[in-house]
Amino acid sequence: MKIAGRHTRSVFLDEQGRVSVFDQRVLPFEIREYPLIDLSSAHDAIMHMVVRGAPLIGITAAFGLALHMRDDPSDKSVFNAADFLKSARPTAVNLAWAVDLMVQHLMALDLNARHEAALERAWQLLEEDVAVNQAIGQLGLELIRKVCAHRGRCHILTHCNAGWLATGDWGTALAPIYMAHDEGLPVHVYADETRPRSQGSLLTAFELHEHGVPVEVIVDNAGGHLMQAGDIDMVIVGTDRVAANGDVANKIGTYLKALAAKDNNIPFYVACPLSTIDHEIKDGCRDIPIEERSQNEVLNAPVLSAGKFSWLPSATSGVGARNPGFDVTPARLVTAIITQKGIVPATTEAIAKLA
Numbered sequence: 001m002k003i004a005g006r007h008t009r010s011v012f013l014d015e016q017g018r019v020s021v022f023d024q025r026v027l028p029f030e031i032r033e034y035p036l037i038d039l040s041s042a043h044d045a046i047m048h049m050v051v052r053g054a055p056l057i058g059i060t061a062a063f064g065l066a067l068h069m070r071d072d073p074s075d076k077s078v079f080n081a082a083d084f085l086k087s088a089r090p091t092a093v094n095l096a097w098a099v100d101l102m103v104q105h106l107m108a109l110d111l112n113a114r115h116e117a118a119l120e121r122a123w124q125l126l127e128e129d130v131a132v133n134q135a136i137g138q139l140g141l142e143l144i145r146k147v148c149a150h151r152g153r154c155h156i157l158t159h160c161n162a163g164w165l166a167t168g169d170w171g172t173a174l175a176p177i178y179m180a181h182d183e184g185l186p187v188h189v190y191a192d193e194t195r196p197r198s199q200g201s202l203l204t205a206f207e208l209h210e211h212g213v214p215v216e217v218i219v220d221n222a223g224g225h226l227m228q229a230g231d232i233d234m235v236i237v238g239t240d241r242v243a244a245n246g247d248v249a250n251k252i253g254t255y256l257k258a259l260a261a262k263d264n265n266i267p268f269y270v271a272c273p274l275s276t277i278d279h280e281i282k283d284g285c286r287d288i289p290i291e292e293r294s295q296n297e298v299l300n301a302p303v304l305s306a307g308k309f310s311w312l313p314s315a316t317s318g319v320g321a322r323n324p325g326f327d328v329t330p331a332r333l334v335t336a337i338i339t340q341k342g343i344v345p346a347t348t349e350a351i352a353k354l355a
């Protein structure tokens, strides 16, 4: 998609030929490139949220492993690096998925071929992700077309950022929206602010606005009210992990939007690649690991001043805070899951068929 009218992908080569990503901690105020130079820079990028979003976390880890093969291509180093990368963030299953895929690929190769072959596989993974998101977009577009035909518009609520910045390109939840807009359909997006990291107001609003899609930011608690007022026609969100029973983990606050959507008879869609489905986890509400993040994110508000990112107090000093990064929406609240292989109900039977 585009930044300042220029087409770009989430991972690219910088002017010095280094594999790079955008530093999403300073977007949209600054377009800063972050080179992935080795294993630890890729690990840091994931852990400190230079990159975020389940598919992009996986792709970044794949590049981290590939770059590490230049430094030490031995089997032991592959396995150690894989564990290290997987430890960076716990909820998005795409991280382990991408790392395992790379390890399997590397194990079949001679040591001296590993660096180049792994880099090639990582670029391929990026391209595959883009193609998957285009397929998700085409399928989701059909849902938006139907709403527009029926209501003469489609007002969509989304939470966090599941756009191109969270993937190789296009996004998952946002791919159908970009395609609908490009087709001239009257789409309008309500982007939840998504405290505490504000991925909605900073990233979703930015990327949609750059593309010309009408978007309004709302505070996290406004969605229910707008649904009651008849201002929202559907909800589409991304996900970090779908369990075998159809339960869906996504950014904290998603569950409350799903409850409100159910109460207002508004369809609640989840868009994701098959790599986000974890067939090993049978009960998502019980077993999906939820990242507990620092209480500083709750007790402070982020500010970017003179190119430096810092936090300003936003709560009474001395109090503590809880900061779960994700929640799990039970399958019964999910209207359907939009994957590259079709739009399926969030049921054990339908999900098993995708394995």
Ligand code: MRU
Binding pocket: 052, 053, 054, 055, 092, 159, 160, 161, 162, 163, 166, 167, 171, 172, 173, 199, 237, 238, 239, 240, 250, 251, 325
């Ligand atoms: O903490 P983040 O910003 O990595 O959380 C991202 C989300 O919750 C996204 O909705 C999810 O990863 C899907 S991205 C296509």
